[in-house]
Amino acid sequence: MTASQNVTTALSRRLAAVTGVRGFRLIVHPGRGETYGLTIEETYGEAGSVLATAVVALTPQQTGRIIDALIAAIRGSGHQPSVLTFTRKAPIRLTESYGVRLALILMATQPIAKHERVRALVAGINAMSTEETYYWYSKCIGIDANRARKALRTLLSGD
Incomplete structure (x- = not known):
């Protein structure tokens, strides 16, 4: 086997380790009393080999402001709202479309x-089509993320 074949084989093994669709997961961070903060991570792959990167993290105070959107994403992903507790240890898996919408809400608010x-921001994002949320999500995590987030906030809240 030549050197270039060895490199190609090694590269294909590393790339083949992560198969599956993109998804999201919520990680609960206990706060004081019965409050909790959240981190939303974008994931690639299935249970055995998952690559994850944190998208946004919220404090317990910030989490309380968007609880309705949080419950909607959890229900839309096929979970009961009762899975979201301040003592939760395991991440909560979200489907891609609900994860994108929730991440966009978290970033904007x-x-x-x-x-x-x-x-106003939550209502505006909830009124968007799925394609619009994917567009704004890609802008809000891209190179000019701060400018895109500000533009989204201006567009939706009228300020």
Whole structure:
């Protein structure tokens, strides 16, 4: 076997280790009392070999503001809302479309303090089609993520 065949074989083995579709998972971080923060991770692969990268993390105060969107994503992914507890150890798997929508909501509302504006952003993202949420998600995690997030907030809240 030649050197280039060895490299090709080794490369294909590494790439073949992660097969499957893209998904998301929620990781619960206990706070004080019965509160919890969240991290949403984008995952590639199935149970045995998963690559994951953190998309956004929320404090317990930020989590409380978007609880309705959180419950909708959990239900849409086929789970009961009761899986979301402050004592949860295992990540909660989300389907791709619900994960994209929830991640977009988390990214857009994270720096906002006004509750009326948070509600306007959540309502605006929930009114988007699936294709629109994928578009904005790709912009909000790309090279100019801060500018895209600001543009999304301006578009949806009118500020």
